[in-house]
Every structure is written in structure tokens, then in C-alpha cells.
Amino acid sequence: MKFSPCIAGKCTDQGTHCEGCGRTHEEIAETKKMIKALVAYAQLKGYENHEEYALFIGNTILNKLLNPS
Template sequence: MKYQPCIDQCSSEGTHCLGCGRSHSEIAETKQLVKGIVEFIQKQDYENPEDFVAKISKSVLKKISLMDK
């Protein structure tokens, strides 16, 4: 499955958003992940949240690439 980003044409009908095509459960889980990351950043009081997010992104992609081997 290919990730489809939000295109600001959200809908709540059916099981999937008519704008991006993602399931409503996927959207809800993504929002929870983001909320958790934001809360962690705030708890740590990071002055450079962009660096933390960039590092997390690299770490996730590295772990995924290792799993594919």
C-alpha cells in the first residue's frame, strides 16, 4: 500500500476518506502517533524539535530497511 497524504478534502462517510483514500482508522492512529510525539517533545522541552523529528524519521527508515533484508 502506498501512503497518500491529506489533501484537505476530508470526509467522514464510509470507511475511507474520499479526499486521500486512507481508512479512518489509519488516520486516527496517525493522529495518535503525532500527538504522542508532540507530547514527548513538550515534556522534554526541546528547543529544537525539528532536529528530534528528523532523527526519529531517519531511525524509523533505517529500521524499516533492516527489516526488508
């Protein structure tokens, strides 16, 4: 399955799938929950270097997807 990001202004909440990105509303909600948790963690720790934190998280996820253990 290929990931499709949200398309600004085209998201819908009717039916089972978003008409903008094609993902299920359940998948979108789960993704938002994970992102919210990562943001809350950075805020809890008081990180000031937001870009570095976000890049680290993204790069770590990519590395683990490309090199599963």
C-alpha cells in the same frame, strides 16, 4: 500497500475511507495518535530543537523500515 498522505482541504469523514487520501478513518486516527504521542513526548522533555527532533524521528523510522531486524 502504499501510504497516501492527507491532502489539505480534501479530507472527508463520511464512510469508511477518506475521499482525499483513500486511507481508512481508523488508520488516520491511529496515525494521529502516534504523532500526538511523539509531540507530547518532545514537549514533556522540553526540546527546543523541534526540527532536529522531527528529522531524527523520521530518519529513524525510515532506517528501521529499510533495515528490519
